[in-house]
Amino acid sequence: MKILSIETSCDETAVSLVEATGDFPHATYNVLGNALFSQVDIHREYGGVFPAVAKREHAKTLVPMLGKALTEANMFVEEHTELSQDMIEKLTTILHREEGLADALITFFEHYSIPKIDCVAVTSGPGLEPALWVGISFAKALGTYWDIPVVPVNHMEGHILSSIFTGEKLPEVAFPSLALLISGGHTELVKMDDFAHYDTVGETRDDAVGEAFDKVARMMDLPYPGGPEISKRAKVAREKNLPQYSELPRPMLDSGNFDFSFSGLKTAVRYAIAEQELTEEEKEALSRDFEDCVTEVLLKKTQNAIDEYGINTLIVGGGVSANAYIREKFNEFFASGYPALTVYFPPKELSTDNSIMIALSGHARLKDAKNTEMLAQIVAEGNLSL
Numbered sequence: 001m002k003i004l005s006i007e008t009s010c011d012e013t014a015v016s017l018v019e020a021t022g023d024f025p026h027a028t029y030n031v032l033g034n035a036l037f038s039q040v041d042i043h044r045e046y047g048g049v050f051p052a053v054a055k056r057e058h059a060k061t062l063v064p065m066l067g068k069a070l071t072e073a074n075m076f077v078e079e080h081t082e083l084s085q086d087m088i089e090k091l092t093t094i095l096h097r098e099e100g101l102a103d104a105l106i107t108f109f110e111h112y113s114i115p116k117i118d119c120v121a122v123t124s125g126p127g128l129e130p131a132l133w134v135g136i137s138f139a140k141a142l143g144t145y146w147d148i149p150v151v152p153v154n155h156m157e158g159h160i161l162s163s164i165f166t167g168e169k170l171p172e173v174a175f176p177s178l179a180l181l182i183s184g185g186h187t188e189l190v191k192m193d194d195f196a197h198y199d200t201v202g203e204t205r206d207d208a209v210g211e212a213f214d215k216v217a218r219m220m221d222l223p224y225p226g227g228p229e230i231s232k233r234a235k236v237a238r239e240k241n242l243p244q245y246s247e248l249p250r251p252m253l254d255s256g257n258f259d260f261s262f263s264g265l266k267t268a269v270r271y272a273i274a275e276q277e278l279t280e281e282e283k284e285a286l287s288r289d290f291e292d293c294v295t296e297v298l299l300k301k302t303q304n305a306i307d308e309y310g311i312n313t314l315i316v317g318g319g320v321s322a323n324a325y326i327r328e329k330f331n332e333f334f335a336s337g338y339p340a341l342t343v344y345f346p347p348k349e350l351s352t353d354n355s356i357m358i359a360l361s362g363h364a365r366l367k368d369a370k371n372t373e374m375l376a377q378i379v380a381e382g383n384l385s386l
Contacts, residue, residue: 001118002032004069004142005359008058008135009127009155010184011039011049014355015065017073017117024364025170025195031356033072035065044224048214049184051128058134059098063108070115079113087145094141098134105141114146119369121362124152125384126185132380140375149369151362152378156181156386157198158357159317160190163346165360174312174342180302182326183318184210184225187260187298189305190386192315196364198386201305202258209294210320212262216269216290220283230287231323237281237288245285246272248293250300258305265293295329303333306341314343322351 001021007014017033039057043049070076083091088106095102122139125132136152143150160179164170179190187209189202207215210227217226222233248268251261269290278286306314316330327345334343350357370377 001363002116003119003121003359003362004066004117005121005355005362006062006135006139007123007155007158007353007355007358008062008131008138009123009125010131010353011043011054011057012353013037013039013058013061013065014353014358015062015069016355016359017069017075018356018359018363020359020363024366025173027363028169029165029360029363030168032075033069034354034356035068035072036354037061037065040225047218047224049128051130054128055130055134056099058131059101062101062134062138063104067108067112070112073115075115075117077113077115078111081110081113083109090144091141094144095137098137101134101138102141105138109145117146117148119149119151119362119366120146121151121153121358121365122378123155123158123358124378125381126155127380127382129380129382132382136378136380140378143370143375144372147372149371150375150378151365151369153358153361153365154384154386155353155358156186156188156190156318157196157364158361159183159346160192160315161360161364162350162354162357163315163317163321164344165346165350165356167347170360176309176311177313177315178302178305178309178311179315179317180298181318182209182298182316182320184208184214184320186210186318187262189258189302191305191309191311200386201309202260202301204260204262206261206263207266209260209262209298210318212266212294213320215266219270219273220278220286222283227320227323230291231325233284233287234291234325237284240281240284242281242285242288245282245289248272248289250293250297253297253300258301258308260297260301262294265290291323291325295326298326299329299333302330306338312341314341316343316345317351319352321345322348
């Protein structure tokens with residue numbers, strides 16, 4: 001089975017072509033083509049992702065990313081095709097909200113043959129709804145013209161699966177498992193009794209951890225995205241053994257539940273800075289203090305949930321899972337104190353948003369596939385939960 005997958009939940013435009021041999025979760029996967037365009041440089045001037053700009057860039061970039069993925073897969077064949085007026089009207093109607101996308105895709109269809117693809121998988125949520133709608137509309141247009149089903153999938157399930165993906169297969173996972181999902185929009189602990197059996201046992205009550213990194217970086221006049229900038233300076237502070245800049249709180253560390261809160265920590269950083277202009281060494285020390293605090297909270301809450309539920313496997317996913325210090329501390333702690341626990345982090349290239357994870361989730365959710373008569377049921381859900 002060949003799955004074309006589409007990801008447009010935030011500021012990455014990604015299209016992949018993945019071949020799955022066998023049934024989920026025991027299939028063998030072969031990534032035939034993988035294309036990704038990051039909008040980070042575009043959004044840097046705004047200090048964060050601007051939804052209207054993200055939507056516009058997705059519409060501009062999806063057709064080129066489709067062409068790139070098909071080229072890598074050796075499935076990009078030139079062939080002149082005459083589309084019927086009825087089909088042109090259908091595609092135009094589906095894509096009427098996405099400026100320029102209908103014309104670009106119709107031109108694409110007129111110049112290239114229909115590839116042998118079995119279904120399209122697309123992120124339907126969570127994420128920025130204007131951005132999600134571009135990918136969904138694009139998937140519906142492909143499904144309509146190619147006459148293949150479309151599978152709506154949950155972005156966060158994609159992060160879980162990409163965190164354990166070996167590049168070819170999914171491992172045999174010992175349940176119950178716990179997923180710690182940490183990104184710009186999410187901080188949550190999800191108990192799994194099997195694949196697709198999710199129970200959210202803890203989540204942030206305010207800011208997500210990635211959002212907190214970005215906001216704290218902005219307070220220190222560091223560039224966007226803030227997470228890597230803080231991490232870079234925190235590493236320098238540890239190498240220099242700089243003294244503590246500020247004693248920051250560990251929010252909800254002993255709350256008796258598995259929820260998180262980072263708003264108060266962000267406020268504590270603001271008070272610590274007190275509108276003064278920090279020296280570079282002060283930025284390094286404060287970055288380390290903040291990263292230490294976040295890591296301690298994430299680790300303690302995760303440990304508590306592992307103990308409470310008798311967890312056999314820990315899966316850490318989402319963009320913040322790329323943080324080298326968090327990875328190091330988690331692996332050190334659980335290797336020494338929990339030798340029977342298996343811990344998974346995604347490879348760096350799959351920690352941030354990508355479409356390979358959407359293909360994996362799409363394969364897991366084939367039963368939810370919609371045929372061309374059912375495509376109207378697929379909608380963007382910005383707050384979609386697992």
